[in-house]
Amino acid sequence: MADVWILAEVQQSADSTAVGLRRVTHELVTAARGVAGGNRVCAVLAGHGVAHLAGAIGADTVFVMDDPALAAYSPDGWAKAIAAVAAERKPGIILGASTARGRDLTPRIAAILGAGLASDCIELGTDGTALTALRPMYAGKALARVRVTSQPAMATLRPNSYAPAGDAGASTGGPTIEAVPVGDASGRAVVTRVELTASTRPDVSEADIIVSGGRGMGGPEHFAMLEQLADALGAAVGASRAVVDAGWRPHSDQVGQTGKTVSPSLYIACGISGAVQHLAGMKTSKLIIAFNKDAEAPIFSVADYGIVGDVFEIVPAFTEAVRALHAVR
Numbered sequence: 611m612a613d614v615w616i617l618a619e620v621q622q623s624a625d626s627t628a629v630g631l632r633r634v635t636h637e638l639v640t641a642a643r644g645v646a647g648g649n650r651v652c653a654v655l656a657g658h659g660v661a662h663l664a665g666a667i668g669a670d671t672v673f674v675m676d677d678p679a680l681a682a683y684s685p686d687g688w689a690k691a692i693a694a695v696a697a698e699r700k701p702g703i704i705l706g707a708s709t710a711r712g713r714d715l716t717p718r719i720a721a722i723l724g725a726g727l728a729s730d731c732i733e734l735g736t737d738g739t740a741l742t743a744l745r746p747m748y749a750g751k752a753l754a755r756v757r758v759t760s761q762p763a764m765a766t767l768r769p770n771s772y773a774p775a776g777d778a779g780a781s782t783g784g785p786t787i788e789a790v791p792v793g794d795a796s797g798r799a800v801v802t803r804v805e806l807t808a809s810t811r812p813d814v815s816e817a818d819i820i821v822s823g824g825r826g827m828g829g830p831e832h833f834a835m836l837e838q839l840a841d842a843l844g845a846a847v848g849a850s851r852a853v854v855d856a857g858w859r860p861h862s863d864q865v866g867q868t869g870k871t872v873s874p875s876l877y878i879a880c881g882i883s884g885a886v887q888h889l890a891g892m893k894t895s896k897l898i899i900a901f902n903k904d905a906e907a908p909i910f911s912v913a914d915y916g917i918v919g920d921v922f923e924i925v926p927a928f929t930e931a932v933r934a935l936h937a938v939r
């Protein structure tokens with residue numbers, strides 16, 4: 611097989627300055643190493659003012675597409691520019707992240723290249739001749755193992771499915787960094803403004819721990835209780851759709867089929883019934899804890915641990931216990 615490419619994702623500040631790499635970029639490197647065999651793991655780093663991030667990715671080679679034409683994200687423009695480089699260099703596998711950006715961009719690149727794409731995968735491998743992938747289907751009720759036989763083979767990977775590569779992912783002696791000229795990146799649609807939510811908490815799609823609230827929280831004012839627990843754990847705060855539809859929390863917090871798909875190490879569901887559309891977005895979390903006053907709530911069917919009771923009693927007590935544990939340490 612030829613090189614394995616990953617599409618790096620960059621973290622931007624409010625003024626669109628590239629301030630770092632998103633954690634999922636390092637997770638993609640880990641996944642790429644697992645399928646690369648003896649081949650190179652290469653990263654495509656696209657944008658404007660991003661070149662300084664190349665050394666931190668952990669790939670063997672970084673193709674830096676740093677150009678004012680890529681300052682604003684354009685789905686079709688970026689896809690065209692990146693696909694042109696891939697068509698010329700012919701990687702064996704291209705991996706993107708199953709994030710808002712990755713879900714938008716990666717299939718467009720696949721369409722231009724005529725490549726097969728396995729989307730929203732939680733595990734990647736090879737069987738010697740093809741890329742294999744495990745992907746949840748039917749709102750998480752079934753797991754499909756698929757083979758992608760095209761050249762290149764493409765996949766998007768759900769965040770938190772792999773440990774981030776960190777220093778261990780870096781090749782010895784640092785990566786080879788190659789500036790790649792950006793061809794035609796003109797697009798019919800261009801993102802003109804990005805509004806970042808001002809929060810010191812991690813984003814649900816990247817967080818290792820998520821404290822999520824449902825309609826059982828009783829009102830937006832009671833989410834302060836979940837924020838306290840989240841702060842004690844260093845967690846993000848998520849929400850069910852019922853809560854978002856009621857205007858209690860922003861849509862960016864929504865977990866589920868029409869929200870974000872998450873796979874954190876720990877997911878704590880508070881007053882969430884566990885409708886199939888919610889489970890679709892969090893079922894692959896490594897450890898699930900549920901608090902619900904209804905012992906028959908479907909959330910308990912996926913929970914590793916659960917407490918049947920009132921969130922207004924359980925959550926403050928749980929928060930105190932977490933704080934006490936930190937104090938001992």
Ligand SMILES: Cc1cc2nc3c(=O)[nH]c(=O)nc-3n(C[C@H](O)[C@H](O)[C@H](O)COP(=O)(O)OP(=O)(O)OC[C@H]3O[C@@H](n4cnc5c(N)ncnc54)[C@H](O)[C@@H]3O)c2cc1C
Pocket residue numbers: 823824825826827849850851852853864865866867868869870880881882883884885886887888891901902903904907919920921922
């Ligand atoms: C096409 C489609 C897409 C959808 N996408 C999503 C999605 O992305 N994400 C999503 O979440 N939903 C989604 N839904 C909606 C989904 O079907 C449910 O309606 C929603 O998840 C319910 O949210 P909830 O669990 O917060 O509320 P409810 O179903 O009302 O559950 C509230 C729970 O809180 C418990 N409770 C109440 N008071 C307390 C208390 N004091 N202490 C402890 N427990 C208490 C109750 O026992 C109950 O189990 C979608 C639906 C459709 C049709």
